[in-house]
Amino acid sequence: MSCREVKTKTMEETAATKKIIDRRQFIKALGLGVASLGLAPGAMPGCLGASQPPAAGRKAKPSIIVIMSDDMGFSDIGCYGGDIHTPNLDKLAASGLRFTQFYNTARCCPTRAALLTGLYQHQAGIGHMTGDSGYDSYRGDLSGNCVTIAEALKQAGYGTYMVGKWHVTKHTAKDGPKDNWPLQRGFDKFYGTITGAGSFYDPTTLCRDNTYITPENDPEYKPEIFYYTDAISDNASGFIKDHRQHSPDKPFFVYIAYTAAHWPMHALEEDIAKYKGKYDKGYEYYRLQRFERAKKMGLVSKDWQLSPQAGDWDEVKNKEWEARCMEVYAAMVESMDRGIGRIVAELKRQGVLDNTLILFLQDNGGCAEGMGRGPDVNGKWVDAIKDRTPMSRDELQPQIWPPMKTRDGRPVRGGPDVMPGPADTYIGYGRNWANVSNTPFREYKHWVHEGGISTPLIAHWPAGIKASGKLCHQPGHLIDIMATCVDVAAARYPAEYNGNKITPLEGRSLAPAFNNRLIEREAIYWEHEGNRAMRKGKWKLVSKHPGGWELYDMEADRTELNDLAQKYPQKVEELKALYEAWAERCGVQPWPVKKPKEK
Numbered sequence: 166m167s168c169r170e171v172k173t174k175t176m177e178e179t180a181a182t183k184k185i186i187d188r189r190q191f192i193k194a195l196g197l198g199v200a201s202l203g204l205a206p207g208a209m210p211g212c213l214g215a216s217q218p219p220a221a222g223r224k225a226k227p228s229i230i231v232i233m234s235d236d237m238g239f240s241d242i243g244c245y246g247g248d249i250h251t252p253n254l255d256k257l258a259a260s261g262l263r264f265t266q267f268y269n270t271a272r273c274c275p276t277r278a279a280l281l282t283g284l285y286q287h288q289a290g291i292g293h294m295t296g297d298s299g300y301d302s303y304r305g306d307l308s309g310n311c312v313t314i315a316e317a318l319k320q321a322g323y324g325t326y327m328v329g330k331w332h333v334t335k336h337t338a339k340d341g342p343k344d345n346w347p348l349q350r351g352f353d354k355f356y357g358t359i360t361g362a363g364s365f366y367d368p369t370t371l372c373r374d375n376t377y378i379t380p381e382n383d384p385e386y387k388p389e390i391f392y393y394t395d396a397i398s399d400n401a402s403g404f405i406k407d408h409r410q411h412s413p414d415k416p417f418f419v420y421i422a423y424t425a426a427h428w429p430m431h432a433l434e435e436d437i438a439k440y441k442g443k444y445d446k447g448y449e450y451y452r453l454q455r456f457e458r459a460k461k462m463g464l465v466s467k468d469w470q471l472s473p474q475a476g477d478w479d480e481v482k483n484k485e486w487e488a489r490c491m492e493v494y495a496a497m498v499e500s501m502d503r504g505i506g507r508i509v510a511e512l513k514r515q516g517v518l519d520n521t522l523i524l525f526l527q528d529n530g531g532c533a534e535g536m537g538r539g540p541d542v543n544g545k546w547v548d549a550i551k552d553r554t555p556m557s558r559d560e561l562q563p564q565i566w567p568p569m570k571t572r573d574g575r576p577v578r579g580g581p582d583v584m585p586g587p588a589d590t591y592i593g594y595g596r597n598w599a600n601v602s603n604t605p606f607r608e609y610k611h612w613v614h615e616g617g618i619s620t621p622l623i624a625h626w627p628a629g630i631k632a633s634g635k636l637c638h639q640p641g642h643l644i645d646i647m648a649t650c651v652d653v654a655a656a657r658y659p660a661e662y663n664g665n666k667i668t669p670l671e672g673r674s675l676a677p678a679f680n681n682r683l684i685e686r687e688a689i690y691w692e693h694e695g696n697r698a699m700r701k702g703k704w705k706l707v708s709k710h711p712g713g714w715e716l717y718d719m720e721a722d723r724t725e726l727n728d729l730a731q732k733y734p735q736k737v738e739e740l741k742a743l744y745e746a747w748a749e750r751c752g753v754q755p756w757p758v759k760k761p762k763e764k
């Protein structure tokens with residue numbers, strides 16, 4: 166099968182000119198992205214690099230920066246209809262391309278595995294999280310039969326750097342195996358955390374290269390106040406500066422994985438203060454505002470209905486605390502945005518912004534988990550901390566979540582009597598604000614309805630993307646990031662690496678979409694904790710574990726309110742058969758996964 170070009174009609178609309186999308190064009194564009202062309206996944210190795218390079222004739226390979234945030238919803242950032250101040254991301258969007266149907270896997274570890282490898286997470290060994298369930302697809306550790314983007318681009322002459330959250334290995338012990346840590350998986354330098362969550366003031370598993378450090382004993386980074394989001398931004402800028410100094414002729418790849426805005430709601434007081442009172446009108450108000458803005462921007466269709474409301478603001482007892490949770494969340498996002506601004510400024514200073522592909526996305530939808538929200542958590546958390554002596558500068562923070570203490574020895578607290586933000590608090594923003602984050606979609610992190618898996622994707626590359634400020638309605642998935650990197654870098658996705666056979670690439674390059682052309686694919690699939698889905702053309706088949714299949718027409722109803730499974734049983738059967746073949750091929754096990762001997 167050749168990698169033929171398919172001429173598309175209007176795939177994008179200019180948001181910059183405030184032109185509101187015509188319904189007919191919008192619907193046409195939605196379906197085109199997954200036109201069934203009869204191609205088996207992985208059947209087009211020749212396609213990579215064969216798509217017309219976006220900036221044909223350019224002299225230098227582009228540098229690439231992939232920025233991913235943690236636990237944020239579709240409509241949080243300004244350029245996706247949000248009320249959080251994100252001027253730097255908005256600026257990238259205004260001179261780049263925004264994808265309206267980009268998807269993650271609904272959870273931290275599987276998203277990182279799929280992003281890094283261009284494979285579905287089960288194929289990469291992270292079928293669930295970092296526990297080992299005894300199957301190759303559920304080792305909780307990156308497989309030897311995949312390569313990371315860093316490993317692929319390194320062979321094409323790239324400097325490779327990672328900053329932030331890793332979370333694709335089960336080995337986190339100080340002296341344990343490190344063969345699946347960033348440096349052993351293709352990165353030249355690493356600053357960040359090996360695990361998935363923790364205090365922003367004292368992250369567990371904070372690490373430089375292969376060595377665990379503390380915020381106090383790191384010889385290379387000594388800020389006045391340690392705040393992890395700033396540390397990620399500063400170290401990313403530092404790596405880019407060092408690269409310029411030591412390898413000015415090489416392109417670079419930087420993977421920046423922020424932990425903002427994953428719980429705990431931790432932000433610096435001066436940032437929180439900017440949002441004081443901002444969320445006092447309650448969930449419903451901001452959700453409606455976001456929905457209206459997203460419609461005006463052309464991000465969602467005017468014909469879709471808003472999914473059901475979670476929570477009733479009038480019924481909320483602790484309104485000040487509840488609003489504060491969202492104020493801190495917004496401050497976390499804004500401080501990330503400010504850091505992204507500093508990274509972009511460094512690229513400008515070096516004169517390399519034009520030929521750097523910057524991608525921004527989020528790892529899963531807004532998080533409904535109730536971390537630290539119970540009224541009685543302090544009975545367990547505070548009383549458990551008997552030793553309240555301050556930690557020494559070299560003492561590693563052993564805890565991801567409470568019971569734990571701050572570096573100066575105070576017990577960490579939660580619950581509705583404690584205002585989130587400072588280091589001695591540990592609180593999630595809760596289901597009802599997550600519902601606002603995921604406007605206009607249903608469900609949350611963990612589930613594969615649209616609220617769990619829909620993410621912004623901003624693509625900014627002045628030398629390669631001419632569609633300034635436009636929207637792309639073609640569906641895409643994390644597995645496409647590797648394919649895109651390999652494509653624009655003219656790299657080779659290997660059949661073998663380190664003597665291991667490498668699973669063929671699943672993703673498709675997004676580069677055609679950069680020039681308003683079709684991304685060819687058969688379908689996109691999801692499985693997490695027994696929540697299952699597949700998307701083919703306008704159809705989405707989805708199931709919330711342990712429930713049955715629902716069928717939605719994504720052109721007419723992307724908010725998944727009108728289940729058509731009863732009306733179109735044959736379509737359900739057709740898509741179910743595709744899903745089952747995919748699940749079998751990728752090593753998906755029934756949920757909950759039973760170890761082989763227990764079967």
Ligand SMILES: [Ca+2]
Binds near residue numbers: 273529
């Ligand atoms: Ca996450």
